[in-house]
Amino acid sequence: MDTLSSTDGTRFGCASVVLFHLPNDGKLHPLAIVLDYKSSMDVSVTIFNRRLSSADTSIDEYNDWPWRYAKTCAQVSDWVRHEATVHLVYTHFVEESIIVAAHRKLPPRHVVFKLLEPHWKVTLSVNALGRSVLVPDVIANLVGMTPEQLYAFINDAYTNFNWSDFYISNDLARRGFPIIDLDKPKYHNCMYARQISPMWDTIRKYVSSVLAAYYPAGDLQVAADNDIANFCAEMRFSAGAGISGFPSAIKTVDELADMVTMCIHIASPQHSAVNYLQQYYQVFVPNKPSALYAPLPQTLQDLQRFTESDLLKALPILAQRDWLLMAEVPYLLSFAATEDQSLLTYAETAEKSKHVAFATAGKALKEDLLRLSKEFTELSSQMDSNSENAYNVLQPTSTANSIVI
Structure with a gap:
């Protein structure tokens, strides 16, 4: 065991960059990996995949240890990016800022607060x-x-969070997933994109229905709402939420509907999507460790000499506490929300509201979510891996209504 890893507990991070190709058959394929990007490609170790497509069987990928090590580096980078920013900052901390700002600036009777x-x-x-x-x-x-x-990494992600960039239509488009094309075969495996888009639309329809009842004068009434103006200021204020990318003003019903939808999206489907699949991706530590336990190769020549033992040295085999935590933390965080905490249950509760606008919109939301449930089951069945793992994390009966874990 002493040959597998150092015993001093030193951990190593990396800033990997991966070039993927998504062909028309929808089988995502990695083409190249930069192990640890250092200001330019010239001074960074970069390796290219010898398999030019996922269908190429001429290369023995199993024993291609330099490439397998590079993929491990990419997974380490993704672990940190996911946990520290996509999960912690973009859902937990941003939603907390919404909660605190709303309590400071919105009266409990305000429709947005409700x-x-x-x-x-x-x-x-x-x-x-x-x-x-x-x-x-x-x-x-x-x-x-x-x-x-x-x-510092966490704070940078928070202070640079641009609110409208993460509206689903904007978010998917800037990441190369145009909503208009999501039903094409090329995207049949992109289940998050294909399900989160109609989920956003469904929540926005509900929000818009309620807002229409409370703002009968439309845009003029929204523009004159001092509570909304104060909330926006609190979200941007450096001594408040400090999110400078939040809208400086909300002047129309559509803008308000987007803002409220985003708040619900973060708390419910988005957090469910990034939290409840952690067990699937992370509990098998060799697939996605949180750090490397041996120094990274400094040249391509060094990397090309890597064997199985070099990859094993990079894993926390001797750091038993770390290994256990890497496996147990995502397992514990992936416990499913109970039925009473689901988005569908929220819709059923809204349907029973004493406020007519909420009851009417809640009834429509429940019906829309039940329709989405069937639609999502059909979409999931189209994935190449569906026979082994269906994508159920955004099912309305599974999607948590708030960040409860």
């Missing part, structure tokens, strides 16, 4: 535990960077 409050259940308590225990005592001791570097 729309959002049901999606805040236990989120502040969960975040308090994450901030006091999970991040400093667990995550910071699993990644290949110092705690100070990790916190």
Whole structure:
């Protein structure tokens, strides 16, 4: 065992960059990997996949240890990116800023407060535990960077969060998934994109229905709403939420509907999508470790000499505590929300509201979510891997209504 890894507990991080190709058959294929990007390709170790397509069987990928090591580096980078920014910042911390700003600036009777409050259940308590225990005592001791570097990475992601960039139509488009093309064979495996888009539209329809009843004068009434103006200012204020990318003003019903939909989207389907699949992707540590446990090769020639033993040295085989936490934390965080915490249950509750606008919109939301459930089952069946793993994380009966874990 002493030959497999150092015993000093040193962890190494990397900033991998991967070039993928998505052909018309929808089989995503990696073409090249930069192990640890250092300002330019000239000074970064880059390796190209010897298999030019996923259908190429002429290369023995199983024993291609330099390429397998490079893929491990990419997974390490993705682990940190996912946990520290996509999960922690873009859902937990951004939603917390919404909750606090709303309590400071929106009266409880305000329609936006009423729309959002049901999606805040236990989120502040969960975040308090994450901030006091999970991040400093667990995550910071699993990644290949110092705690100070990790916190700087987290803070950078938060302060540079651009609100409207993450509206689903904008988010998917900038990542190369145009909504108009998602039903083409090329995207048949892109299940998050194919399901999150109609989910966004469904939530927005519900929100718009309620807002229409509370803003009968339309855009003029929204533009004159001082509470909304104060909320926007609080979200941007450096001593408030400090998200400078939040809209400086909301002047129309459509803009307000987008903003409210985004708040619900973050708390419910988006957090469900990034949280409840952690067990699937991360509990088998060799597939996705949080750090490397041996120094990275500094030249392509060094990398090309890698064998199986070099890959094993990079894994936390001797760091048993780290291995256990890498497996157990995503397992514990992936416990499914109970039925009473689901988005569908929220719709059923809204349908029973004493407020006519909420009851009418809630009834339509319930019907739309039940329709989506059938639609999502059909979409999931179209994936190449559906026989082994259906994509159920956005099913309305599974999607948590708020960030409860």
